[in-house]
Amino acid sequence: MNQNNKDFRTADLALTAALCVSGFVVEELDRVSPQRSVFVFQNGDELLEVVNQYWRRELRVEPQDYFNQLKVIKARLYER
Incomplete structure (x- = not known):
């Protein structure tokens, strides 16, 4: 994780x-x-x-939304 005042960057x-x-x-x-x-x-x-909250394991999200979002992100990663 690297962040400055303007943006937050993560490869996670x-x-x-x-x-x-x-x-x-x-x-x-x-x-x-x-x-x-x-x-x-x-x-x-x-x-x-x-x-x-995520790193403290306190963040709660709806599981199906999370799974669907993972698919969207992976599709974006693999597009050329």
Whole structure:
């Protein structure tokens, strides 16, 4: 995870899906290399709180929404 004042960046697919299901939007998909991509979100206090909840295992999301979001993200990763 790397973040600055402007954006929040993560390569963590599970975290990305959790953030999307929680209402945050992937602003950019940065293809760092052919094997690695980084998801970019607009940084903010609300986003950072959700990230902290995720890492503390306190974040709860609807399981089917989460699974469907994983499929959407994977499709976006594999498109050329």
